[in-house]
Amino acid sequence: MSASSGAEVVIIGGGVTGLSAGWWLARAGLRVLVLEKGIVGWEASGRNGGGATHSFSPFFLEEQRLWPQMDEMLGYPTEYRRQRIRIALNEVQWSRMMRSVELAERQGFAWQRLDRRQLRELVPLVGDNALGGLLLDYGGHANPQRTVQAYAWALQDHGGRILQHTTATGITVRGGRATEIVTDRGVFGCEALVIAAGPQTGMLAAMVGAHLPLAPARVEMIVTEPLPLMRHGGADGNGLYGRQTLRGNLAYGGGPHEWIELEGMATPPRVVTPLFRHLARRLTELFPKAAHARVIRSWAGIVENTPDGRPVIERLAEPGNVVLATMSSVGFGLSPASGRAIAELVQHGRCLFADVAPLSLARFRGLPSDWRERLGWIPAADDEAGGIGAA
């Protein structure tokens, strides 16, 4: 394959961030090529809780504005539903909930208190142990697997291309610009490059001389058999995030994450550990009336975090045609907006609808090189692990 098989914009990473960016760019008439080492949306983007309620983000307003339109704009279903309910089983949980709605309220969004009776009407699976809840008149949830495929198909419908099973292994920089992406399936030329490769974004950024500090981690979720639909599916609490799907399954996650290391571009095994049982226990506390519901599956996904847990979205000064994007483990709900921001950075050099300056890499200048050790964001020490089970 020659460099001529490239595109105006090449995007490394076919998760929600890269696909949304590619979709926005393709809609705008640019020639887009997404390189994905596996299947589109196969990593965190197809394995998350589907939450779309992020009042702490500069993209919050755009997230809230876009989601109700996404099905129509994409032409494929995302299973988006608006509003959320938060449930508290104790005072500590109440005060946490309150802090998050206050932040949304300051940005003009409404919410209301639900006493136990009101809560039970909307969420019949709760028990007497619930103190009450909050009904947020904002936020929402969608089906990640359907959404990610919707982005991919919509991108193609606008003339964009996706190459699956294609791993980017190198980036050629010439004259202050990224000119070619080297992959295991040939070399692709580009005029602009977006690196939105999830946990691997740091390694790829290093290839263009940027230092993007990231720590990868593995997280788990469980899902039950379908139950009758509650009036409000977007209900969570008790240290769990998740939703009742439109099919009726309870899909929830939370609790201990596992810090891991990357070995090259391959995504480490997305195994589930016995810790997934704690999710079942917490969910039984949250929804005592669902104690009989059978857990039929679990899964794990790999996400990445920056040292402050906030995204990095930045068009580099050098090479000047490269945009880096990691959502630091909270990127599904924000994807309609993050993709748009990235597209605007590619097209205009700046984001037109939000201030992305706080998401710049500059904030990590002076970060000590052993920041992961200092934070304890590293795997359990080798000598304690493994043993005879390790292959």
Place this chain on the structure above:
Amino acid sequence: MASQPARPGGASAGDPSSAAGAPLLVAEHAPLVVVGAGPAGLSAALAAAKAGIATVLVDEHPVESALMGLDVPYHFGQRMNAAVQSKGRMIERIAETDPRLSEAFEAGIDLRLGTCVAGAFVSGPSASSLRKPVLMLADGERSWLMSFDRLIVAAGARDLGLGFAGWEKPGVMGARGAMALLRRYHAFDGRTLLVMGSGAVGMQIAFAALDSGIAVAGIVEIEAAVRGPEAMRAELARRGVPFYLRHAVKEAVGGAEVEGAVLLRLDAEGRAVAGSEARVACDTIVTAIGLVPNVELLDLLGCRLAFRSELGGYVPELDEEGRSSVPCVFAAGDCAGTFEGKLVDDNIARAEGALAAAGAARDLGAVAAPPPESAARRHEPGEVHGYWQAWLAAEIAVGGWDVTVCQCEEVTRRELVELRPPRYLGWGGSQVAARNIERLAAEGPLNQDQVKRLTRAGMGHCQGRRCREQVQMLLAIAGKVPVAAVPLASYRPPVRPLPLGICGPQDEPREIREHWTAWFNIPTQWTPHWEPTPVAGSQPAPDISGLGGPAPGDER
């Protein structure tokens, strides 16, 4: 990122909300656990016990009646009678049926009947918090963890599911389910049974039925000749069992339950012969077309699997002793590969069990008696998927594309190959209509998990037991690729559908409760991102130690 030096202060010093700080809650330990008390598992456990190894032998039978109702672990088709509701009675019956169970008990084996293995876990590159290999066990009341040094998986096989119109009616079941109810539980609730498939499995079912006083309405076979041993055929014919050769089942008819089957004749090209409908009265239809190795635990453990049609599909890669690519895990019996010869001669499975026991014993510093010479060599297994696909093609020829594949999620063959969003979304539109399996296959190798996400086929409470292989074969047909090119759809714990209240641990240890967060424990993740963080503000040596406090409003 660079490799990390050892951390002072222990694994949980840095981030107590991470898995590294979470205790495992292991309730018990066994040097050797054998999963499955069939011929292979029993033989393995007995050999190990004789070698002086403390051995736990786990078997899920008798299965909770509620699980049977969900067609787990076999396709029981609601054909169990009320007796299965008494677990105690079922345990007695099962023990009576197999004298080797009492032998195991006398040999000092820690026998756990009515207990399933819902998960199996070993440490690995992204699970280093898991310090030792563990199993998740469950019975009707609770689940718990048991650590082990060596594991022998002898989990057997299940039936290949194959749909036809009306196959969701009570009365349609698999051969394994029928055999279990007839021979182990003595709790079979049918009176007249029709068998699909004339191999040894199908004919065994017919014999088992006749021996229990149940009528056999016939054996249906798409091929022109009976597939199984001639002696069996002759004996069944003598006992008056009709063989419907070159036939397929068009439909299970009846009201709430099966009352009969409509058969259609096939011509030499496998096409349905118009007007050849024949109705056979029966209350049970048993699919006995093929057996699929139960590799779910092996897949969870990360054992390398390979597609070998002559062994029933995806099977573990094993050395001569049955050791998998995960050194502490062995496999023996049908889950290591099934073929007709193994079915009719259980010495093969016994030999495999004994071999695995010898390997495990050696690892544990003991010596198990050398296993008998394997009988496997006397059999020449042949590939089976050609036959399975011929059955699927025949069922499509007589029943068309609007037949349910996935019962749990109500997905038809057509909906599957057209990648239709589930019906409850009520989604139409031209863009979706332009998408299908063939187009997906053009974009990269087909993947059953991806198709499952889009169509929901295989996502239900039976955990794909009834439709996995059908879906795999339909993908192969629609995508115009060999079956072997469709990778195994992944297995995830719990591999038995467990109620939330049982799946969870009895208590939440303090270390987990105190540090539990819905999402990472990074306070600045949840505060306004337009406000500066300590990292950005404090040059040149930022103090980031304060980032480890409890998260405020962790919001998703």
